[in-house]
Amino acid sequence: MDKGTGYKTKQRQAILDYLMENKDKHVTAASISEHLEKDGARVGTTTIYRHLDKLLEQGLVRKYMIDGTTSSCFQYADQQGKCKEHFHLKCGKCGKLIHMNCSHFEELYEHILEDHGFEIDFFRTVFYGICRDCKKTEEDL
Amino acid sequence: MDKGTGYKTKQRQAILDYLMENKDKHVTAASISEHLEKDGARVGTTTIYRHLDKLLEQGLVRKYMIDGTTSSCFQYADQQGKCKEHFHLKCGKCGKLIHMNCSHFEELYEHILEDHGFEIDFFRTVFYGICRDCKKTEEDL
């Protein structure tokens, strides 16, 4: 069951560090690559994907797709459970993605689970709509 | 605001027909292509994608990403208007789409609007998760 974590290489550590530094938002393979390169710790794309796969199997990261994007998003899976409260709002006008922690959603989660028998994946679920800024711009027209 | 539906071509009709015949499930660009070819109504991949894009803009179809697949899924969106008033739950396992009429969501809408300044688009927002049946199957393993 436990297959260990493999060798401790600096590439693995760099990727893990970046994921943990950004546990409040999601990242893509490309953004990891870009960031590490800036840090002078270049890691091949192949290696990034292979580690993400492994971390996924071990349950250390989550993977999901955001509509309108073509690449997979990854996020460090916080074991404290608070990540269940994290959800996203995406503005259909400017494309802005808002990461948001709000306790309001616990009861929604419970309600849907109890009354509708459906377990929501807040990580993957994205609310589409229009943000404050874009709405203001529209009204000004 | 209304930009019409463009010319009435047989390709457009064939795609729309297929989507409507399968409004209870989702399809991919590839499955549309395959099906139409069998029907002797071959339509180029490019054309399929371009129509799906347009239908998406017009709100006639929904687009999803399903777990473990690499391609986008599309599903005909019922236009009787009733779908504009409720949320949808989509099971990431079996792909089932659940229409949910529930007053619980009105307050959610209000909360996000007031406290987060974000106006949710009911029609485009889909909750991803896992349905009762699939969850049961998972637990049986």
Next chain:
DNA sequence: TTGCGTGCAAAGGTTTTGCATGGCA
């Protein structure tokens, strides 16, 4: 030393774009 880890190059798959031709209105 052993075997996993790494990364380049190339392949695979989906979706988009350029461009010349075809067809609706």
Next chain:
DNA sequence: TGCCATGCAAAACCTTTGCACGCAA
């Protein structure tokens, strides 16, 4: 006739695979 629609070929992307070399244990 004037545009939009179509579809081939090619490009653009993201992700995976093959393979030889590197490195942790």
